[in-house]
Amino acid sequence: MYLLGYDIGSSSVKVCLVNAETGRIVSSDFFPKEEMKITAVKSGWAEQEPSLWWENLKLAHLSVMQKSGIKSDEIKGIGITWQMHGLVLVDKDKNVLRPSIIWCDSRAIPYGEKAFREIGEERCLSRLLNSPGNFTASKLAWVKENEPHIYEKVDKLMLPGDYIGMKLTGDAVMTIEGLSEGMFWDFKANDLSDDVLNFYGIPRSLFPEIKPIFGIQGYVSAEAAKELGLKEGTPVSFRAGDQPNNALSLNVVEPGEIASTAGTSGVVYGVLDQLNYDKLSRVNTFAHVNYTPEQIRLGVLLCINGTGILNSWLKRNLALEGLSYDDMNKLAAQSPIGARGVSIVPFGNGAERVLENKNVNCSMHGINFNIHDKKDIIRAAQEGIVFSYEYGMEIMREMGMNIHTVKAGFTNMFLSPVFSQTLASVSNVNIELFNTDGAAGAAKGAGIGIGLYSSAKEAFASLENLGTIEPEYNKKAQYRDAYERWKEIVMKN
Numbered sequence: 001m002y003l004l005g006y007d008i009g010s011s012s013v014k015v016c017l018v019n020a021e022t023g024r025i026v027s028s029d030f031f032p033k034e035e036m037k038i039t040a041v042k043s044g045w046a047e048q049e050p051s052l053w054w055e056n057l058k059l060a061h062l063s064v065m066q067k068s069g070i071k072s073d074e075i076k077g078i079g080i081t082w083q084m085h086g087l088v089l090v091d092k093d094k095n096v097l098r099p100s101i102i103w104c105d106s107r108a109i110p111y112g113e114k115a116f117r118e119i120g121e122e123r124c125l126s127r128l129l130n131s132p133g134n135f136t137a138s139k140l141a142w143v144k145e146n147e148p149h150i151y152e153k154v155d156k157l158m159l160p161g162d163y164i165g166m167k168l169t170g171d172a173v174m175t176i177e178g179l180s181e182g183m184f185w186d187f188k189a190n191d192l193s194d195d196v197l198n199f200y201g202i203p204r205s206l207f208p209e210i211k212p213i214f215g216i217q218g219y220v221s222a223e224a225a226k227e228l229g230l231k232e233g234t235p236v237s238f239r240a241g242d243q244p245n246n247a248l249s250l251n252v253v254e255p256g257e258i259a260s261t262a263g264t265s266g267v268v269y270g271v272l273d274q275l276n277y278d279k280l281s282r283v284n285t286f287a288h289v290n291y292t293p294e295q296i297r298l299g300v301l302l303c304i305n306g307t308g309i310l311n312s313w314l315k316r317n318l319a320l321e322g323l324s325y326d327d328m329n330k331l332a333a334q335s336p337i338g339a340r341g342v343s344i345v346p347f348g349n350g351a352e353r354v355l356e357n358k359n360v361n362c363s364m365h366g367i368n369f370n371i372h373d374k375k376d377i378i379r380a381a382q383e384g385i386v387f388s389y390e391y392g393m394e395i396m397r398e399m400g401m402n403i404h405t406v407k408a409g410f411t412n413m414f415l416s417p418v419f420s421q422t423l424a425s426v427s428n429v430n431i432e433l434f435n436t437d438g439a440a441g442a443a444k445g446a447g448i449g450i451g452l453y454s455s456a457k458e459a460f461a462s463l464e465n466l467g468t469i470e471p472e473y474n475k476k477a478q479y480r481d482a483y484e485r486w487k488e489i490v491m492k493n
Contacts, residue, residue, distance in 0.1 A: 001077050001452075002026065002068075005443030007059075007242070008053050008082040008160050010046075010102055011035045011264060015060040016439035017068050020076065020447055023462030025440050027068040031059040038210065044350060044359075047099035051164050057164065061228050072231040077450040078168065078196045078220070079238035079442030081245035082161030084181050087139040090163075090172070092155040098147065100160060101139045104265075104305060106351045106359070108138035109201075112183075113357070115141075116281075127186045127283035128193060129277045129298070136182030141200040157206050160319045161239050166454050167310065168236055169218030172208035179210070180287040181241050187275055190293045213289050214238055214449040215398045237449025242438055243269050244299050249408040249441025250434055251460040253290050253297065258429075260389070262413030265349070266307030268389055269403050272298040282354045283395050289445070290456070300401065302392035305349035306362060306383050308412055313348070314381055318374060329416040332379040337422075337475060337484035339380035341366045344488055346384045354392045360493045377385040379418060386422040389484045393427055405430045408439055410466050424469045424481040431469040 001021060007014040009316070014030040036056065039047045065072075085208040086102040111130040116124055124131055132138050136159065144151045152374075156172045159182060166172045178187040179192065179344075184207070186193040192204060212219040217236045218352045225232040240248065247259040247269050255273040273296050275283050314320065315328060345357065348362025364380070393403055406423070410433040413419045444459040453459035472479070 003447050004075055004078045005439040005446065006057055006078065006080050006164060007437070007439035007442060008057070008080070008164055009031050009242070010048065010083045010104070012039060013053055013056040013060055013296035014437070015057065015064045016441040016443055017064050017070070018440055018443040020452055023039040023444065023460070026070070027064045028439060029060045029063040029355045030069070031056040033206065037349070038102070040142060042107075046102050046105040048102050049246050050160070051207045053160065053164060054167050056198055058227060066227060072229055076445035076452065077235050077237045079444070079446035079449070080161045080164050080236065081240055081242050081438050082159060082164070084159070084241035084243060085135050087136050087143070088156045088160060088163040089157040089168050090152065090156050090158070090166070091153045092264045094166060094172070097150050097153055098143070101135070101142075102160075104219040105139065106134055106429060108142045108353070109134045109351060109357055112138035115196065116197050119199055120280055123195065125186045125277045126281065127165045127195065127199065128183050128277075128387065129275065130183060132183045132196060133281065133353070134351065136449055137184055137196050137202070137377055137403055140202060144201065156208050158208065161207065161241070165217060165236055165239055168220055170221040170223070171218045173211045173217050174208050175211055175213045175239060175266055176291060177213050177240050177244055177287045177289060179466065185287065201363060211213065213240055214445065216449070226290040233313070235450055237335050238445030240289045240442075242447065243267050244286065245302055245441050245445065246438050246457060247271070247299060248289045249438055249446055250309070250409070251456055252407055253288070253456045254400055255297075256325045258403055260406050261421070262307050262385070262408070264307065266304040266385060266389060266413070268302040268323045268393055268406070269398070269405065270300045270396060272401070273298055276399055278395055278399060282356060283392055283399075284353065285386040300399065302389070302396060303353055303387070304346070304388045304392065305352055306346035306388070309349050310344070310362060310381050310385060312412065314378060318377065322372070325415070328378050329418065332382050332418040335375045335379035337478040338485075339376045339383060341368070342372055342376045342380035343379070343486045344380040344384035345490055346381065346388055349424065349434055353390070354395070355493070358493065365489055382419045383422055383482060384418060384486060385413065386426060387483050389423060390427050390483060391487060391490065403429055405432060407432045407434060409434055411437065418471045421472065422479060425471045426470050426478060428476070429492060433469070435464040435466055435467045
């Protein structure tokens, strides 16, 4: 008995096959092998063709099935996770009307800020738990005003994972989690937000049917079964945005538990059991995977856009040809805590929520041509990313979150000892590293959705802890001094 997980990222699409009895990954793969194309027609824009996701999903899926050698009728459930906050629009024949405006596209910020002011800041924060900001609702408002010829053809709006669900089942559906990440859900009314819909002039008819996060959301259609070699009627039984799903993948489902990722962008994600928000909307609050109106479980999300992308930028542009990321991590470790006075502000990938949507760009400070070299630059970059995490975690603590342990997959930036040790020491937390990923988490979510597992605890009982990194208490002052120097630079922007 097996479960499939599909992870629709902006860089690639990953597919994972999990043995339902053992919880172990049987096979996984991703496509494309180079980063998926993102189109930026103008500065601050970012779009992708949804057809790219589907075509790369098929490639990864077929590879996984061929490598595993299992039969399609052995797959009992499918889970989907995706890059959050994207907008997909289809007509009445389910044809995509325009490229998806994805998560890092910042064109809709003025629309969200206007809605925030005119609906009322306190009303937005107390009901949406966020400013409308640069989320899906505001992106739809941009399309309505700037591309009316497209908007008038819209039959349904979706998030990226909902599009994949539609391709699998033939039906467009959404969940409360997806609606909340798009700023369409009123947590006090437990319904679509009349405030947002009325302000932007969005009719309720554009929204698909709401389905539970865990549960039968549809069945693989004959057409999809033929394309993928799946059995027609296989249930799609879980879907969630990437950060709630990543938290689930780490068995982070109860109040006080914290998950983190550090890929192209970086995230710290914690679970709350009360309706709460940051008054400046610098961190965001969404429905978690186990949210219901009767059992409040919210995910507080700190997102830093300029994380792994800074590391990869340095690799491409700092005369590091021939060096692997592991080589870079080793170089970083040769520089002392504080990188001998070099500080790097990593916010070079668009407007940052944690800075109240300011676009300050990346900057380097304190470089002395006579003493500093690339190992100091690499360490300062990794420290700067960690410091941006701590900057946001300070806000989360102000909201009442007790952050003492952070769970993370042993991948991306967490492969760097400097990165992990700095985060543990400057934030005074234990870092628990696990062998898991989002696609595997989505697969197990599908198992919960079909009732194969009774709870997340059961589904993730086989989660493999690879080790714990504790703070270096004897060096705490050095880490905090470097952080305060970095923070002073940020506060001046």
